Amino acid sequence: MQKAEESFRRYVGDRLVGLTRVAYLLTGDVHQADDLVQATLERVASRWERIERHGDPDPYVRRVLYSQHVSAWRRHRGRDVPVAEPPEPPGSRSGSDDHSGRVVLSVAVAQALSRLSRRQRAVLVLRYFEDQTEARTAEILGLSVGTVKSYARAALARLREVAPELATAGEGS
Structure with a gap:
């Protein structure tokens, strides 16, 4: 049992930043991201020995993360508060040496993603941010x-709209 606990701690240490992102x-x-990761790791911890026996735990952990996300949405439906208008468009930054353009872009992407359904968001994050195949995304x-x-x-049509x-x-950067 102690070996499994040590293995779980090592896994969390190695993957926490990526899971939180x-x-x-x-x-x-x-x-909410911290809460989601915590809920995911709580669920996974109790099954860690079995999960680890089947090989790479990442697919299982990611599936739990996405399932927890969708479940949380169902539990808290209607409690979300709409966000304010997005900041200036990413192409309007003045200096290219500062990181403000990337920050503005990150905020714009996060706000645009927030206007999608949870499942649409999950699909886009898996496909385009985590670079998963359609088959792998479907499996997760x-x-x-x-x-x-x-x-x-x-989701892409909605993003183009909103x-x-x-x-x-990404042009001109």
């Missing part, structure tokens, strides 16, 4: 590949 992209809020979320494609298509400035954000 993904959780932030899903939730759009630092505190427990969806069909066709459903993943449908969510991705709808944040057209993101389409040209």
Whole structure:
């Protein structure tokens, strides 16, 4: 048992930053991201010995993270507060040496993602931020590949609608 506990601590130490980053992209809020990661790790900790026996624990942990995210949304539906208007478009920064342009872009992306459904957000984060295949995304979320494609298509269309400035954000940098 002590070996499993040590292995779990090592896993958390190695993956905590990455899990928190993904959780932030899903939730759009630092505190909610921390709560999501904590809830995920609590669920995984009690099963760690079995999870580890099956090989790489990452796919299982990520699936729990995404499932916890969707479940939390169902529990707290209607409690979200709309965000204010996004800051100036990313292309309007004045100095290229400072990091303000990247910060503005990060805020714009987070705000745009917050305007998607939880499942759409999960699909986009997995596909484009974590660079997962459609099949892998479907496996993690427990969806069909066709459903993943449908969510991705709808989410990208919604992003184009609510944040057209993101389409040209990477140009000229």
